Amino acid sequence: MLIALSGLPGTGKTSIARLLARRMPAVHVRIDTIEQALLRARVPVPIGAEGYVVAYGIASDNLRLGHHVIADCVNAMQVSRDAWEGIAHECQVAFLHVHLVCSDADEHRRRLSQRRADIEGHVLPGWEEVSALRFDPPPRGVLSIDTCACSAESAGELILRRLN
Numbered sequence: 278m279l280i281a282l283s284g285l286p287g288t289g290k291t292s293i294a295r296l297l298a299r300r301m302p303a304v305h306v307r308i309d310t311i312e313q314a315l316l317r318a319r320v321p322v323p324i325g326a327e328g329y330v331v332a333y334g335i336a337s338d339n340l341r342l343g344h345h346v347i348a349d350c351v352n353a354m355q356v357s358r359d360a361w362e363g364i365a366h367e368c369q370v371a372f373l374h375v376h377l378v379c380s381d382a383d384e385h386r387r388r389l390s391q392r393r394a395d396i397e398g399h400v401l402p403g404w405e406e407v408s409a410l411r412f413d414p415p416p417r418g419v420l421s422i423d424t425c426a427c428s429a430e431s432a433g434e435l436i437l438r439r440l441n
Contacts, residue, residue: 278303278345278370278440279336281361283352283415284377286407287389292429293377294349297436303345306332313396329357333364340368355413375436376415381425382408 280297282290291307298305312328329350336346352358358374365372379385386404394401415421420439422432 278373279340279348279361279365279368280346280373280375280436280440281348281350281352281358282375282377283350283358285351285353285379285385285410285412286402287385287392288377288379289424289429289432290349290351290377293375293424293432293436294347296429296433297347300433300437301345301347303347304336304339306336306339306346306348308332308348308350309399310396311335313399317398329360333360336361337364337368340364340370351410351412353410353412355416358415371440373436373439374415374419376419376421377432378421378423379425380423384425 280303282294284290291309294305294307297303308328311331315327315331332348332350336348339346348361350357352361362372362374379388385407389402389404389407392401420436422435424432427435
């Protein structure tokens with residue numbers, strides 16, 4: 278099974294991914310970790326799609342080994358969401374796309390201001406950067422969860438129920 282968590286920074290993707298990874302169990306593939314590793318390795322180009330391409334490879338390897346995989350990334354563009362679905366298809370596993378939102382702008386802003394980086398050297402985006410991100414609307418049929426209305430634990434339960 279491949280679960281792709283999508284949503285703006287500060288919507289709870291990493292908290293939910295970690296919770297699910299422990300409960301299922303599953304491999305947690307986090308774009309922020311990959312991109313920060315590329316920066317530490319002094320990759321000589323601005324990090325763009327490279328982090329996603331590396332994540333696709335890691336996810337594919339683990340799916341082929343029979344592991345569940347949870348992809349934790351913004352997935353702002355439909356092309357990245359399609360790529361995750363394509364990987365699931367290639368690996369012949371089930372796919373679930375979960376779109377996370379924080380519908381209350383004040384709460385979202387508060388979350389962003391109170392977060393602390395848990396990856397060495399990672400600079401977290403602020404409200405101005407996050408609110409300026411272009412985000413393609415999620416397709417119909419995607420499981421959408423408003424994390425203002427529920428805790429990470431409740432969101433995880435919703436996802437696990439959808440899987441069953």
